[in-house]
Amino acid sequence: MAEVLPVGITGLAVLSALGRGSEPQLAAALSGTAAFGPVRRFDVSGRRVGLAATLDRAGSLSDELAGVVEQACQDAGLTAGQRAATPLLLAVHGHPGAGAEAVRLAERAGLAGAGRVYIGACVSASTAVADAALLIRRGAERVLVAAGYLVESDQFALFDAGQALATDGAVRPFSAGRTGLLLGDAVAAVLLESEAAAAARGRRPATRLVGWGRAGDAYHPCQPAPDGGGLARAVEAALRRAGVAPDALGYINANATGTQLSDAAEAAALRTALGAAADRIPVSSTKAVHGHALEASGLLELVITVLSLQAGKLPVNAGYLGPDPSCPLDVIAGSPRPVASPYALSLNSAFGGANTALLVQAT
Incomplete structure (x- = not known):
């Protein structure tokens, strides 16, 4: 059995269209209360779809990122000296000033500096988390990962023109009758820390990251490989790294966006990676309540997965109308289920x- 990584999650902060802080994220995920509504942040009068999950009175992305970074540091109880030794990994939409923005964000929070900026679309934040864990495994005491996306006109127009947005006002992952995704705001920060460093300052994390996996399909610029081969390999790698068998899994927060091809490919991936266990592992996608936050999706969904484990309840798959033969999974419909295992996966895929795949364990 592989050695479990001693990486704890010792601080977090989050906001989305569901609200600011952990409580509204968890409440909406457990109740299946979606945050989608008319977009008023920019003109959508010429678009096929005019809905998204946007936070009222959101500040600039830079200010919102600074806020969650500060809150995560406070949540973790970091001193000024500990901050000064903590690097920042930032996941945001790619633009020429992203690197300088990361440097300013680190300086504003008193962190050691911006280690890397991740702009790899919808796996940006989850890739940053995996890299942070690797840095800690190699000797770093702690790393702060931040990610942010606020729905804006350019990406909205691209997804609308590509006919990827849901036409019925709801995101229905793995469901019969699903018509597409809807975008959503998300800004989050998570502090990952070696358990030895956390113990030295009197902290015992309630959740830890015990495994991760990354793999590519190289199948098509926009469409997933129908067999989900890359995602299956990522899931297998995360389980193998942690020494956890598929039967030990208790929950999967799926990437599932509510699109026909992507959800079916993910279901195929899970059946390949998990075998017979895929029939009985509870699955849902919290994108059904907060929308698709692009580069920030992986961090928001990881946070909700962690909060759910700590609360002892699993999120419902909102918008679910009934089973689709292309997605033969144990989808959580109707009401939350009790947590039956300390292990949960959070999955993400990108163009x-x-x-x-990120594997977490409640301690």
């Missing part, structure tokens, strides 16, 4: 065939 270009990139796939990630």
Whole structure:
């Protein structure tokens, strides 16, 4: 059995259209209360779809990122000296000033500096988390990962023109009758820390990251490989790294966006990676309540997965109308289920065939 990584999650902060802080994220995920509504942040009068999950009175992305980074540091109880030794990994939409923005964000929070900026679409944040864990495994005491996306006109227009947005006002992962995704705001920060460093300052994390996996399909620029081969390999790698058998899994927060091809490919991936266990592992996608936050999706969904384990309840798959034969999974419909295992996966996939799997354990 592989050695379990001693990486704890010792601080977090989050906001989305569901609200600011952990409580509204968890409440909506457990009740299946979606945050989608008319977009008023920019003009959508010429678009096929005019809905998204946007936070009222959101500040600039830079200010919102600074806020969650500060809150995560406070949540973790970091001193000024500990901050000064903590690097920042930032996941945001790619633009020429992203690197400088990361440097300013680190300086504003008193962190050691911006180690890397991740712009790899919808696996940006989850890739940053995996890299943070690797840095800690190699000797770093702690790493702060932050990610942010606020729904804006350019990406909205691209997804609308590509006819990827849901036409019925709801995101229905793995469901019969699903018509597409809807975008959503998300800004989050998570502090990952070696358990030895956490113990030295009197902290015992309630959840830890015990495994991760990354793999590519290289199948098509936009479409997933129908067999989900890359995601299956990412899931297998995460389990193998942690020494956890598929039967030990208690929950999967799926990437499932509510699109026909992507959800079916993910279901195929899970059946390949998990075998017979896929019939009985509870699955849902919290994108059904908060929307698709692109580069920030992986961190928001990881946070909700962690909060759910700590609360002892699993999120419902909102918008579910009934089973689709192309998605033969144990979808959580109707009401939350009790947590039956300390292990949960959070999955993400991106255009270009990139796939990630993060495995967490409640302690």
